[in-house]
Amino acid sequence: MNEDxxxxxxxxxxxxxxxxxxxxxxxxxxxxxxxxxxxxxWGVNLDKMKxxxxxxxxxxxxxxxxxxxxxDNVQNEHYLVVSNHSGQIAIDGMLITTAFATEMKPPxxxxxxxxxxxxKLPFVNKWAQEGGAVLGDRQNCINLLENGHSILxxxxxxxxxxxxxxxxxxxxxxxxxxxxxxxKAKVNILPVAxxxxxxxxxxxxxxxxxAKFFKVPALPLSLNYIPLPSPxxxxxxxxxxLPTDISDDANDDVIAPLVxxxxxxxxxxxxxxxxxxxxxxxxxxxxxxxxEIKNLWKK
Amino acid sequence: MEKIDVTxxxxxxxxxxxxxxxRITAEILVQKYPHWKITGVDSRPLATPLEHPQITFTQMLYxxxxxxxxxxxxxxxxxxxxxxxxxxxxxxxYQKRSYISxxxxxxxxxxxxxxxxxxKYPVKKMIILSTYHVYGANPDNPVFIKEDAVLKGxxxxxxxxxxxxxxxxxxxxxxxxxxxxxxxxxxxxSIIGPQIKNAMVNYLLTPYAPLALDFNPMFxxxxxYDMANLLASSIEGLxxxxxxxxxxxxxSINEAKKHLAIPTVPVALFILEQLAKLMNKTLWKxxxxxxxxxxxxxxxxxxxxxxxxxxxxxxxxxxxxxxxLKMS
Numbered sequence: 001m002n003e004d005x006x007x008x009x010x011x012x013x014x015x016x017x018x019x020x021x022x023x024x025x026x027x028x029x030x031x032x033x034x035x036x037x038x039x040x041x042w043g044v045n046l047d048k049m050k051x052x053x054x055x056x057x058x059x060x061x062x063x064x065x066x067x068x069x070x071x072d073n074v075q076n077e078h079y080l081v082v083s084n085h086s087g088q089i090a091i092d093g094m095l096i097t098t099a100f101a102t103e104m105k106p107p108x109x110x111x112x113x114x115x116x117x118x119x120k121l122p123f124v125n126k127w128a129q130e131g132g133a134v135l136g137d138r139q140n141c142i143n144l145l146e147n148g149h150s151i152l153x154x155x156x157x158x159x160x161x162x163x164x165x166x167x168x169x170x171x172x173x174x175x176x177x178x179x180x181x182x183x184k185a186k187v188n189i190l191p192v193a194x195x196x197x198x199x200x201x202x203x204x205x206x207x208x209x210x211a212k213f214f215k216v217p218a219l220p221l222s223l224n225y226i227p228l229p230s231p232x233x234x235x236x237x238x239x240x241x242l243p244t245d246i247s248d249d250a251n252d253d254v255i256a257p258l259v260x261x262x263x264x265x266x267x268x269x270x271x272x273x274x275x276x277x278x279x280x281x282x283x284x285x286x287x288x289x290x291x292e293i294k295n296l297w298k299k
Numbered sequence: 300m301e302k303i304d305v306t307x308x309x310x311x312x313x314x315x316x317x318x319x320x321x322r323i324t325a326e327i328l329v330q331k332y333p334h335w336k337i338t339g340v341d342s343r344p345l346a347t348p349l350e351h352p353q354i355t356f357t358q359m360l361y362x363x364x365x366x367x368x369x370x371x372x373x374x375x376x377x378x379x380x381x382x383x384x385x386x387x388x389x390x391x392x393y394q395k396r397s398y399i400s401x402x403x404x405x406x407x408x409x410x411x412x413x414x415x416x417x418x419k420y421p422v423k424k425m426i427i428l429s430t431y432h433v434y435g436a437n438p439d440n441p442v443f444i445k446e447d448a449v450l451k452g453x454x455x456x457x458x459x460x461x462x463x464x465x466x467x468x469x470x471x472x473x474x475x476x477x478x479x480x481x482x483x484x485x486x487x488x489s490i491i492g493p494q495i496k497n498a499m500v501n502y503l504l505t506p507y508a509p510l511a512l513d514f515n516p517m518f519x520x521x522x523x524y525d526m527a528n529l530l531a532s533s534i535e536g537l538x539x540x541x542x543x544x545x546x547x548x549x550x551s552i553n554e555a556k557k558h559l560a561i562p563t564v565p566v567a568l569f570i571l572e573q574l575a576k577l578m579n580k581t582l583w584k585x586x587x588x589x590x591x592x593x594x595x596x597x598x599x600x601x602x603x604x605x606x607x608x609x610x611x612x613x614x615x616x617x618x619x620x621x622x623x624l625k626m627s
Contacts, residue, residue, distance in 0.1 A: 038548040038616075041442045041598050043517050045551070119438040119595070122513030122568050129515065140441035143600075 017058035019102065024050060027107045034106065042111065042144070043129035052131055053098070060098045063229050064091075064196070065278070068099045070236035074108070078150040079190040079239065080141075080182045081110060084171055084266055085160030087197035088204060088220050090114075091227060092161075096152055096192060097132060099234050111144055112152040117217050138177055145185035152192075153178045155259075162206050162218030168198040169270050174263045176255045183255075184248035191237035191265045195273035199283050200227035203290060228286070231278035235269045303380065303423050303481075305535060309335045312369065312379040312422075314413065315386025316356055317341035319494025320428070323527035324383060325354050331531060338379070340369060341386065361386075361409050370416040378420050381534060384413060384427045387465060399458050406461040407468060414472045417480065425473075425482040426530060429466040431543065431599050432459060433486060436516070436591040443600035446486070446541040456588035470541055477539045485530070488545035488599055491620050492523025493627030498589050503559055503624065509571045510563040515553050516596040519545035522620035525613045536608045543599035546613040550621070552593060558621045568594060 019027075028050050035046070060066050081100075086092055093112040100108040113136035118124050134140055136153070144151050154160055155174040163172070182189055201222045211219035240262055246254060303309070311328060315321050316339025325337050329351045337354045342361050349356055359365040372378040387410075388402045410427075417425050434444050435452040450466060453459040466484065473482035489499040499520075502508055521544060529544055556563050566574065572590060604611075615623060 039517070039550055039554070041517055041549045041596075043515065043551060043596065116439050125594075126513055126515045135439065135441065137439060137441045139443075143441060143443045 014058070017062050018054050019057045024053065027053075027102055030106045031101065031109055034109065042132075042134045042140075044109070044111075044132045045130040048130040049132065052127070053102070056094060056098055057102070060095055060102075064095060065229070065231040066095055066099060066234060067231075068103045068234050068236070071104055073236050073238050074100075074104060074190065075239070078145065078148050078187060080145065080178060080185070080187050081150060081152045081190045081192055082178060082262055082266065083152065083154055083192035084169075084194055084270060085154035085156045086163070086168070086194060087227070088161060088163075088201045088218075088222070089227070090154075090161050091200065092194045092197045092232075093133070093152060093154070095197070095232060096194065096234060100150075108150060110152045111149050113141065113154070115158065115217060138181060141178075141181050142185055145181065145187050150190075153181075155263075158217045162220060163198070163204070164206050165202065165204050169195075169274060171263055171267050171270070174259050176252060176259055179242075179255050179259050179262070180248040182242055183246055183250075186242075186244070188242060189240040189262055191240060191262060191269065193235040193237070193266050193269035193273055194232060195235065195270060195277055196230045196232035199230035199280075201225075202228065202230075202283055202286060223286070223290075228280065228282050230280050230283055233273055233276070233278070235273050237265055237269050240265065301423060303534060305332060309380040310377065311335055311337045311381045311383070313337060313339045313383045313385060315341055315384070317343040317345050318385060319492065319496070320490060320523055320527055320530075321383070321385045322349075323494065323523055324385070324530045325349075326351065327527050327531040329353050338369075361405055363412050366412055366416055370420045372420065379422050381424045381426070382413070382417055382422050383530060384410065384425070384469075385530075387428065387430075387462070399461075403461040403464075406465045410465050410468055414469065418476060422480060424534060425480055426533060427469045427482070427484045428530070429469065429484050429486045430462060431486050431488050431545075431597055432588075433463050433466045434597055434599070435459075436595040436597045438595050440595060440597055442517075442596065442598045444543070444598065445600045446543055446603055455591065458586065459588055473539060473541075481539050483533050483537055483539065484541045485533075486541065486543050486599065487521050487526055487529075488519035488543075489521070490523055490526050491520050491624050493624065495523050498586055500624070502589065503555065503621075504561065506562050507564050508561075509566045509574060510553065510556055511568045511571055511593050512565045513567050514594040515551045516592065516594060517549045517551050517598055518555060518596075518617070519549055519598060520555070520617040520620045521545055521613070522615040522623055525615055525620075528614070529608075529611060532608065532611055536611070537604075538607065540603070540607070542604045542607070543601050544604055545599050545601050546616045546620070547601070548616045548618065549598060550617045555617075555621055558618060559625050 028046055032046055083096060097110045097112050100110045109132055112133045114128055114133045115136060118128060119135050134144065141151055155178045156172040159172040201220060201224060203223045205221045207219045207221050313321050313325055321339065325339060328335060328337055339354060339356045340359055344358055345356055388405050433450045433452045434448055435454060437451055450463050453463040469484050473484060490497065491500050
């Protein structure tokens, strides 16, 4: 009888899906060393964050099978990280921050910007704050950058995350605010592209009028309300060095070309990522079903 | 504008002398400047008699006539050189509507009269204690609210109207008279200590006070001694302006409660809000607006103070201030 145990002997044993304890300890020791000794004014709690990571990691690594590319582009400095927004419920922010914390050496604490709407939500507010997310307010971001923190922004805002199926992977308008923040705080921009998150909810219609009626930022009508396990790739591009002779108060026509440069670079990274896209069997099967239904409808 | 010469015999008036902070401030002033004469006034009696002969206390109703008597130079008295206005009626507990209007009258109208008298019988320095509550606990508050931020404290809670109006009245007056009177408006974070009786201290020390399960805002706590010392130190160091005041560290409300080791009732906020309405009328005495401070952070920026008064050191950080409160 063979005494060797198979790697996954018990499927329901959560520990096999989690980060190994020694790896988790190393990450959080490094993160603690990178933070001031006093409590964080924005409310991040590394002990709580460590607990959350035990739940997030299985989703990150084994459900969405996230792969990080281009981590060599990250130097030892703080950045304004700019990403495309997708996935209907903003899971992409959680995945990017997890990637920066767990797959970089040394680990990096990225502060994701969240909508005011989320700040008002019970429990969500607390978990987001303890996990490192902060209010997406311009002054707040500048304060973070000036205190040496890297922040993650989604300049598309809600229109980026809440897209109809026909708009998947087409970047929406970028606001100019993030560029003014980067210029004011004199930090470089790190472009990030997330490929795979749009397929968490592959067939979506955004009921914008209903969303307005219920006073919520978006109301997606979808075939599924639990995200599908679409494999996700996170691509980190080369940092965009900003000119030092442009003021953060410059006119929009001066700022707009800089914003377009960032947007074009991220769109280019998405397009390249789509050529290497991994497809999940579930999405593949659902795609076939929908195509069959469409064909039947045409007949 | 005449500069204050601290070596001269100066007269100091402290309004709100029966409060814990005013008392500590007076004691620090006596130690620093033993040749000064300090007069304290309050509508309330003193809790315990004053020990220093340099400090005199007058209990009086806050009326225009009484204040005029207090400010008017009389025989043998040359009027006041420095005035500390620490006499704002606080919102330390649930209050009835009639009491709120009384507070509005005293805090806004009364402060207006005091400012008029400071101009009429010119004082050299006016030091006013406001509060960080003027900014309000809002979901869209950035971390580190600067002194020039919009005062949103009374938007949701009209019972804070007097707090905001008094602050605005004082700052307007300050800029209007900046060429003749040096005026300081302090907006400190939560002042805590054994002698302080405000809403925060009530909440922190109330056993089985509800603690939100679903929110955990960050707080800054300044110890009563540090605040009093700052008020006393500001006479020589600070130029006219508005100053946020807080020690350099922060602590979450859950941690603060853990530090104090006073039992709490963990409860989700939507239950807590209903519970507060019920409890306020019976057992629990926490003002309604205070619940928002248990939801959203209101962290103030203190760069202005630290750059204008670089030599000032806080003796206690927020955690140590809580320790002191626990020991009291």
